[in-house]
Amino acid sequence: MNRYQYIDLEYITEMADGDVVFVIEMINDYKTKIPEYIADLNKAASDRNTDEVKFYAHKLASSFMMMGAKQLNEIALKIEHNVKGSMAIEQLPAELRKMDELFMNVQKELDEELKLLNASN
Amino acid sequence: MARILIIEDEDLVRKALEFRLKKDGHQVTPCMDGRQGILTLETQTFDLIITDLMLPYNNGLEVVNRSKEIHKETPVIVLSNIGLEHVVMDAFNLGADDYMTKPFSPNELSVRVKRLIK
Numbered sequence: 586m587n588r589y590q591y592i593d594l595e596y597i598t599e600m601a602d603g604d605v606v607f608v609i610e611m612i613n614d615y616k617t618k619i620p621e622y623i624a625d626l627n628k629a630a631s632d633r634n635t636d637e638v639k640f641y642a643h644k645l646a647s648s649f650m651m652m653g654a655k656q657l658n659e660i661a662l663k664i665e666h667n668v669k670g671s672m673a674i675e676q677l678p679a680e681l682r683k684m685d686e687l688f689m690n691v692q693k694e695l696d697e698e699l700k701l702l703n704a705s706n
Numbered sequence: 707m708a709r710i711l712i713i714e715d716e717d718l719v720r721k722a723l724e725f726r727l728k729k730d731g732h733q734v735t736p737c738m739d740g741r742q743g744i745l746t747l748e749t750q751t752f753d754l755i756i757t758d759l760m761l762p763y764n765n766g767l768e769v770v771n772r773s774k775e776i777h778k779e780t781p782v783i784v785l786s787n788i789g790l791e792h793v794v795m796d797a798f799n800l801g802a803d804d805y806m807t808k809p810f811s812p813n814e815l816s817v818r819v820k821r822l823i824k
Contacts, residue, residue: 597722600725611718611722618717618718640762644715644760647716648717648718650808650809651718651719665787
């Protein structure tokens with residue numbers, strides 16, 4: 586039963602196969618790396634560089650799924666698959682704002698999980 | 707134990723791959739981009755290569771192509787995201803042996819690796 590609204594840790598838990606230290610490391614890395622990738626995506630969008638937007642959205646899409654952040658994954662996939670087609674570059678800021686807002690909620694839930702994991706470890 | 711080259715630019719995915727394969731008893735060499743991956747496979751031998759398709763500098767198709775040019779018998783697994791099936795077909799045409807869609811199941815990874823290295 587998933588206790589969270591924005592993340593689902595089933596995948597990383599299966600990957601860890603009981604290694605709590607690995608899960609803690611991955612959550613900490615996630616909290617560091619994802620904002621860097623989002624910053625890269627924002628820069629590519631403000632430079633109106635659609636190749637780079639596609640590249641960073643692709644990178645984010647699979648990274649988001651490491652913590653089961655499905656809503657974030659859907660936004661990244663939408664950008665990746667449409668930025669050179671039906672999605673106008675002008676639509677990107679709205680999608681990126683949604684991404685930022687959702688990621689704040691993801692971070693809160695990850696912090697909550699970290700507290701639980703550190704207490705049990 | 708097999709010697710496995712991983713070429714994946716996404717840090718979290720690469721770390722997860724490395725963790726799982728080491729847990730299965732393999733020796734893992736990680737690379738962060740296509741250029742570093744090609745340089746590594748040109749200078750070392752591996753029992754298996756796992757490469758992402760969308761990589762900086764040299765993409766995964768270039769990695770598969772170079773790998774098959776110099777180590778034809780070394781199996782290659784390509785990793786792709788949902789929606790990139792057409793690129794996977796290109797990878798198969800270049801000689802890739804298998805593919806997995808991210809996020810890959812850890813158990814499926816173990817089984818596919820075991821099948822290719824025996």
